[in-house]
Amino acid sequence: MLRALSISAVAAAAAIGVAFAAGEGGHVEDYPFSFDSPVGAYDMSAVQRGYQVYAEVCASCHAVEHLAYRHLGEEGGPFAAYMVRNHETGEEEMVVRKPEHGGRFVDVTENPYVRAIAQAATISDIDPNTGQPVDRPGRISDKFLPPFPNEIAARAGNGGAYPPDLSVIVLARHGGADYVRALLLGYTMEMDGDLLVNTAFPGGRIAMPPPLTDGRVTYSDGTEATVEQQANDVATFLQWAADPHMEQRKRTGLVVLAFLAVLSGLLYLAYKQVWRGESH
Amino acid sequence: MSGPSTYEPKSGFTRWLDKRLPILRLSHDSFVAYPTPRNLNYWWTFGSMLSLCLVVQIVSGVVLAMHYIPHIDFAFDSVQRIKRDVPYGWLIQPMHAVGASMFFLAVYVHMFRGLYYGSYKAPREVLWILGCLIYALMVVTAFLGYSLPWGQMSFWAATVITNILGALPFVGESIQVWIRGGGAIDQATLNRFFSLHYLLPFVIAGVVALHIWALHEVGQNNPTGVEVKSKADTVPFTPHATIKDLFATSLFVILFAVFMFYMPDALGHADNYIRANPLQTPPEIVPEWYLLPFYAVLRAFDFNIGPIDSKLAGVIAMFASIGVLFVLPWLDTSKVRSMRYRPIAQQCFVIFVAVCIGLGFCGGQNPGRILAPATFSATLNWVEGGEVRQEPVSADSDAGYAEAASAAEQALRGQGAALVASSRTGETTGAARGVFGGTARSQSVSAGTMEELDAAIGEAKTAAAASAPYFIVERRVPFTFTVTRLSQLLTAYYFLFFLVILPVLGLIETPRRVPDTIAKPVTGQAAGAS
Structure with missing residues (x-):
């Protein structure tokens, strides 16, 4: 009786889940991102390229307030550096990618790539000696420099629309990275008053002009910068920005689940042992 | 129930301690020798899972509180940090976040189990009421905790819930201001929510201790609902129940881990x-999944009941839906505990x-x-072609305008106008228009929703607009089975189950016969019972 009931309850719960998933909003295509599956990791080349798209395109309007420059070079970040011994010369070389095996993680304070990115920004600060406002080059401990000092300035600079912060945008929207990608590809190039028609945006009308065009950025790794490529890359970067510990979490989860499976098996055997010969 | 203590201190130290603080004796009697x-x-294994959940929530919560900042400007950032x-x-x-959901998942199974097997009936009424109290405290704690990250849903859930308290007559507004610490949800609200969210889990832990105390006084119910008759019907808690609970809890933790990781x-x-x-305001304001049923009850009341307005009725129903659980032991009149032997109640339970x-x-x-x-x-009616004539309307007073307008329309109609309409331009002035000549046209449109219908009407108007300046539109709104209607039906059954079905069914239902193997002590039939 109760068994049948519990099965039907699970089925009902699943049906409700499906009903929720099929909520309103625009058309969002399900794209097979590298991080979708339970064991899927970030495609770090895509995160690096996506960072470039963010920095050269999105960053002129959108902040990522929860990200600091150092996050780029921490373990699991797109610019994490490793020392790897070159088998031919025998010397240690620095590479910006986790090697297949071996390699010694370079602390982010020693990471020249991240330092260069941080120093390119000009941060307003207080001079520690004079107490006067002063501009200085960014440090890796600084948060990403926002394009506008506050929301009012952001609205004033964008015709009244507020470009939302992007650091958790994939978590803050139904559809996540798929939504971000679909939004960037969803322009029909039609206008409706001051707004643009976008098939992915809820309501179908968006204030943001299409940010991407073919060749908008020039990738240093030689990848052709089509609009779709840029959209995939920046969606991957924003997924990383919202969930930088995903890889670590999934790895830990695998170990935890394996442990729990073995534990459950042993506990089941112990349970059978204890109850052997007991009528119940 | 437990009988005399069987604890025997083994070492010198435990004998010494037993004379001064018999805490080991208490533990032994409660969790080792306790007959189950x-x-x-x-x-029956969900009780253990629930104690695990409480520990997980308190431990993870204490750590989070070390890093969380209860300030409206920094709370959101501190969670990200x-x-x-x-x-x-x-x-x-x-x-902590997934733990709350798992806690509620386990508590719902635990409660439905108690409901099905009649674990609330004498002598377990106090045990059941303490359980209901724990559940009510859990709901409050979860609500308070949900507001702490200070996201959009945190803020608006807090707004909605404190707003509905304002619906209470006489005291509502004062209570609302008192709970919010001001007129609106603000810094004062966040601070007190954080303080109470830290406090209540320890209150829950206290009531859990009472719950377990009451359980150990009356003993556990069992699937047959027939009281344990002798020692032969029971096994010691450790190792038998302990190992079974550990195994089931381990499976539960796997589910927990799948969600968490x-x-x-x-x-x-x-x-x-x-x-x-x-x-x-966000496009939709919804609570976490575990409170959705109560939210549905709250919103089911879209009508006034006599002097009680719909908002207050919803609030009363929402509180009553939890409150009714507290008096359940006296609502169910059946002498039979377990629904295993109550064929009709069993079906009603499944529907419930x-x-x-x-x-x-x-x-x-x-x-x-x-x-x-x-x-x-x-249906759209319009006149193709024709000529529009306009007559001014003026009335002596504001109240007399409607009469004057209809008189003007009547006059135009009298002159042979095919379509008349009037529009108001001031308190006592307006204009009546009539279309003369032309051919009367009519078109019907239909659609699945009101919005689609309006769109279809708009399209039809655009198509005919070139030849016709004025339309008369008659909309026909059918009865629609909306989510609110469904909520009303379901809410009605929810209360019917407790207030009518259980009291009446207990008096008229013929229970199934309890098998002899259960009516007698188990060990006699050890070979047959399994």
Whole structure:
């Protein structure tokens, strides 16, 4: 009786889940991102390229307030550096990618790539000696420099629309990275008053002009910068920005689940042992 | 129930301690020697899971509180900082958030089990009431905790819930201001919510101790609902129940881990990753899944009941839906505990579970969503060609305008106008228009929703606009089976189950015969019973 009931309850719960998933909003295509599956990791080349798209395109309007420059070079970040011994010369070389095996993680304070990115920004600060406002080059401990000092300035600079912060945008929207990608590809190039028609945006009308065009950025790794490529890359970067510990979490989860499976098996055997010969 | 203590201190120190603080004796009697019915099934293992959940929530919560900042400007950022920069924060924060859902999942199974097997009946009324009290405290604690990340859903859930308290007559407004610490949800609200969210789990822990105390006084119920008759019907808690609980809890932890490591945000709402904004209401305001059924009950009342307005009726019903659990032991009149032997009650119970799940579905939907297909239709009447004539309307007073306008329309109609309409331009002035000549045309449109119908009307108007300046539109709105209607049906059954079905059924239902193997002590039939 109760068994049948519990099965039907699970089925009902699943049906409700499906009903929720099929909520309103625009058309969002399900794209097979590298991080979708339970064991899927970030495609770090895509995160690096996506960072470039963010920095050269999105960053002129959108902040990522929860990200600091150092996050780029921490373990699991797109610019994490490793020392790897070159088998031919025998010397240690620095590479910006986790090697297949071996390699010694370079602390982010020693990471020249991240330092260069941080120093390119000009941060307003207080001079520690004079107490006067002063501009200085960014440090890796600084948060990403926002394009506008506050929301009012952001609205004033964008015709009244507020470009939302992007650091958790994939978590803050139904559809996540798929939504971000679909939004960037969803322009029909039609206008409706001051707004643009976008098939992915809820309501179908968006204030943001299409940010991407073919060749908008020039990738240093030689990848052709089509609009779709840029959209995939920046969606991957924003997924990383919202969930930088995903890889670590999934790895830990695998170990935890394996442990729990073995534990459950042993506990089941112990349970059978204890109850052997007991009528119940 | 437990009988005399069987604890025997083994060492010199334990003998010394036993004379001064018999805490080891208490532990031994409660968790080792405690006699537990041998026929308990897996539905009885959820109590252990719940104690695990409480410990997980308190431990992870204490760690989170070390890093969380209860300030409206920094709370949202501090949660992000915990997930990004605090060592193992990426593990502890989802543990706490997913843990709340797992806690409620386990408590619902635990409660439905108590309901099905009649665990609330004498002598376990106090045990049941303490359980209901724990559940009510859990609901409050979860609500308070949900507001702490200070996202959009945190803020607006807090707004909605404190708003509905304002519906209470006479004292509502004072209570609302008292709970919020001011007129609106603000810094004072966040501070007190944080303080209470830290306090209440320890109150829960205290009531849990009472719950376990009461349990150990009256003994556990069992699937047959027939009291344990002798020592032969029981096994010692350790190792028998302990190992079974550990095994089941281990499976539960696997489910917990799957959510925590692979779907940490699946049970939450995306809007809570948007910083709270008092000036922008989110498109939908919904609570976490575990409170959706009560939200559906609250919103089911879209009508006034005599002097009680719909808002207050919803609030009363929502509180009553939890409150009715407290008096359940005196509502169910059946002498038979377990629904295993109550064929009709069993079916009503199954429907009740489905109703609760259905209410959860309704709570998550837009209340106006139409569930059954309906046809909205409209007829447009207009005159093609013809000539428009306008007559001014003026009345002596504001109240006399309607009369004057209809008189003017009547006059135009008298002159042979095919279509008349009037529009008001001031308190006592307006204009009546009539279309003369031309050919009368009519068109019907239909659609599945009101919005689609309006769109269809708009299209029809545009198509005919060139030749006709004025339209008369008759809309026909059919009865629509919306989410609100479904909520009303389900809410009705929810209360019917407790207030009518259980009291009446107990008096008229003929229970199934309890098998002899159960009516007599088990060990006599050890070979047959399994």
